[in-house]
Amino acid sequence: MLRIRSLSKYYGARAAVNDVSLEVGQGELVTLLGPSGCGKSTTLRCLAGLEIPDSGEVWLQDRLLAAPARRVQVPPEQRRVGMVFQSYALWPHMSVLENVSYPLRSQKRPRQEVIKRARDALELVGLSGYEGSQPGNISGGQQQRVALARALASECSLLLFDEPLSNLDVHLREQMRSEIRDLQARLRITTIYVTHDQSEALAISDRVAIMQDGAIVQVGTPREVFERPATEFAATFLGKVNLLHAAATGKREADLREQFRLAGGGEVHVHTGGTGGPSAEGTAVRVGLRAELIRLSRNAPAAEKNVWKARVERAVFFGDGIDYMIAIPVGRLRVRTPPYDQFRVGEEVFASIAPEHCFIVGSTPQPARQEEVSR
Amino acid sequence: MRWRRAGPGETLLSVLLLVVLAVLVIYPLVSLIYGSIRSSPPGTGEPAYTVEHFLRIFMDPHFYEAWRNTLLLSASATLVALVFGLPATFLIARTDIPYRSFAEVLVLIPLFISPFIGAVAWTGLGAPRVGMLNRLLAFLGLPWEVNIYGVWGMALVLGFYMVPFVYLFTSGPMKAIDASLEEASRLSGRNALQTTLQITLPLITPSVLACTLLIMVLSMENFGVPAVLALPSRIPLVPTEIFVRFSYPPADYGYATVVALSLIAVTGIGLLLQRRIIRTASYAAITGRGYRVAPILLGRWRWVAVAILGAYMVATILLPYGVMMLASFQAYWTQEFTAFTLDNYRSVFTRGLLVRATENSLLLAVFGACVATALAACIAYVVQRSRAPGRSWLDFMATIPIGIPGMVLGVALLWAWIAVPLEIYGTIWILLIAYITRFLPFGVRNVSAALTQVGDELESAARVSGATQWRTAVTITLPLVRNNVLSSWVIYFIEFLKELNMSVLLYSFGSVVIPVVIFDLYTEGRYPEVAALAVGLSVLILVVLAISSRFFRIRISPLG
Secondary structure: OEEEEEEEEEEOOEEEEEEEEEEEOOOOEEEEEOOOOOOHHHHHHHHHOOOOOOEEEEEEOOEEEEEHHHOEEOOHHHOOEEEEOOOOOOOOOOOHHHHHHHHHHOOOOOHHHHHHHHHHHHHHOOOOOOOOOOHHHOOHHHHHHHHHHHHHHOOOOEEEEEOOOOOOOHHHHHHHHHHHHHHHHHHOOEEEEEEOOHHHHHHHOOEEEEEEOOEEEEEEOHHHHHHOOOOHHHHHHOOOEEEEEEEEEEEEOOOOEEEEEEOOOOEEEEEOOOOOOOOOOOOEEEEEEEHHHOEEEOOOOOOOOOEEEEEEEEEEEOOOOEEEEEEEOOEEEEEEEOOOOOOOOOOEEEEEOOHHHEEEEEOOOOOOOHHHHOO | OOOOOOOHHHHHHHHHHHHHHHHHHHHHHHHHHHHHOEOOOOOOOOOOEOOHHHHHHHOOHHHHHHHHHHHHHHHHHHHHHHHHHHHHHHHHHHEOOOOHHHHHHHHHHHHOOOHHHHHHHHHHHHOOOOOHHHHHHHHOOOOOOOOOOOHHHHHHHHHHHHHHHHHHHHHHHHHHOOHHHHHHHHHOOOOHHHHHHHHHHHHOHHHHHHHHHHHHHHHHHOOHHHHHHOOOOOOOOHHHHHHHHHHOOOOOHHHHHHHHHHHHHHHHHHHHHHHHHHHHOOHHHHOOOOOOOOOEOOOOHHHHHHHHHHHHHHHHHHHHHHHHHHHHOOOOOOOOOOOOOOHHHHHHHHOHHHHHHHHHHHHHHHHHHHHHHHHHHHHHHHHHHOOOOOHHHHHHHHHHHHHOOHHHHHHHHHHHHOOOOOOOOOOHHHHHHHHHHHHHHHHHHHHHHHHHHOOHHHHHHHHHOOOOHHHHHHHHHHHHOHHHHHHHHHHHHHHHHHOOOOHHHHOOHHHOOHHHHHHHHHHOOOHHHHHHHHHHHHHHHHHHHHHHHHHOOOOOOOOO
């Protein structure tokens, strides 16, 4: 169980981590997701003790690891935290076994036990037989596994991953991703995983925390953050999204479909989920339509809601799909179709989307950050 | 320009350079071997061949004593350099110690002032009776006496002068270490000190080993420090042994030549080992894309660290040079101070010997640096940028002088040029040849390094635009490597100005140079005049260095 309370870290006047609070349950894997410079790595390093936060608290189980206000700052070597670095950080002057047993050797355990545990950790990641190898002589994927074994060997209560897969090629990345997830779930280690890759985050996590400018803008299960992004940033960061300006009409049907008036004219129906009543009439919102979920057809679709006449303006073939830019009466939409849905540029088509596939985000999604600077 | 064949122009240039290098490098080495088996002194008698010199020396206990002293000196000087150099480098390269950039300049200063001048300065402090330290001890009524003359004194002085090499070799690797390697160790339960010892130090071991070997070799072949601190007390060392047999009557050239051969054999092996280490054992390949190397925060230890570093700088630079400066304004250097005088400086302009030495030194430094730079630039160009035949030979031959100690090259040049019926041996020209040969590798490497940084395509673009190869070389290539060419010139200028090892063997009455005069006056015991000359020389070097580093970035590279 990990608790982060109002964690902040400044570089000069700039807040690299801005009032981050997060609770992670025992055995849970939470991803910090965001673009480079969003503060996710700095947050992770504050957990490891490699950065000293300026305010806030970090608790691991019942142990206070960092609390500047109380002058608590446990050095990294006393935190019993395992970490897998982006560059793997394998010591080139030690063999694979020496690397993995290194954390154990500081724990004053009998030599036999140290060796056994290190071997067990290597077996866990499928590297039995590589004990004597030098890190420089094994492949990138194997180096990754050694780094993982080293982090696991010390039986830490918190496991940290700092973009561990970004140096691997695509195929290896997917394989390692599922292996890390399987191991983590089997060993039930509380884990924080930092990445800028949205599909990696969605695939691996119990929950995803989306970060922007040092702050967490949304936390939720992969499905929640994907289907109901809280902010414009969260929406656009997780895939290709069209955002349309709209105003609430205050009307909601029994099946929870709410009506919004689009800025350019016409209406859009959105399945807003069950929470609370409909938005007050006139509330400005943005309606999000995912490019993959918009359908194009030559004939008018059977549905009567969320259907627009459109004209194809541009088509780009990507192999596994086609990217269209279409013009509808209220603006332009980006649409991603399967590769066999072929339309010519200039062709008149119908575009439609199910209300369940639409979402709304508030129109002032930018988190406040300027006020924090002058603390 | 990989696609084209060698043009006639570049082939001609390559052949010409091969001939020049054969004369400068290969010919003296062959002459040295020839000299070692020649029965009569150079330039006399009918040549007859003999192994008598070898037999004579291998039976001589004096020879072994010289080697034992030299190895002891070399090992202890290296130890001193590492003990002072590694912590200083770590502080400057890896921590948030205050005045870092200033400290970085200071730690490199000894590189530009020769150990010879340093040794002269140190005698002002540590000579028995008249040294300032001994005067201070006597003043305080303490019964101890410091004596800088001897192996331990030499080891200290030489060690201090080798500290820059430790810095040059290890600061880069220390800075380049992927920070996550150390962070991973912290997370594995090791504190900062354990991490430094178990992770950081082993990671830079190859660099430490490489500079250890280089420093051992440089300490072995150094003549300046033993000339000042060992000759007066008659402690035999290999370089001084060469000098004594060569210069003190009755000269024993055969003996000097064989000692020189033994020296080049040992230093050669040392340098070959060193190059192997540099080439093979490098962990640098594994340093990944780390987060960033943050300086280690020393906290309240910052000021303790800067005080220790400062004390080191004061003790090794300020004190000896301050005392030497003081001495240069004294009429005599005795236990009592005399009135302030400028006579010592005036004599540079009035005494015939000093005037001649100054003229010769400046001529050699300015003109010699021009010739050496031009030669080095041409060699680097042909090696890096042409398809001319024999360019790998050129590269190889231009590297050889790294392994030839100055004293050995001096002896070799005697054998090579004394019998040549040209006005070379015994004139200033033999010094010019000696200087250029000895220091050629530095300029070649410096310009080569710059050329490898400049992509082919810039030159290809010029050729496609209609420029000839020579026009391209002059208008495109040369301006692009301009800074390295100019910095080579500056380094040559400084090295030539302070060269003692070869000069002391090859000078004659008309071709005397400043370092030789300093050495001679020192032997005569005229310390104030020596001090004035040494101060003048050091100031000149530092001024040139300061001016040139303002105008273009000097790239300092170890000569070894």
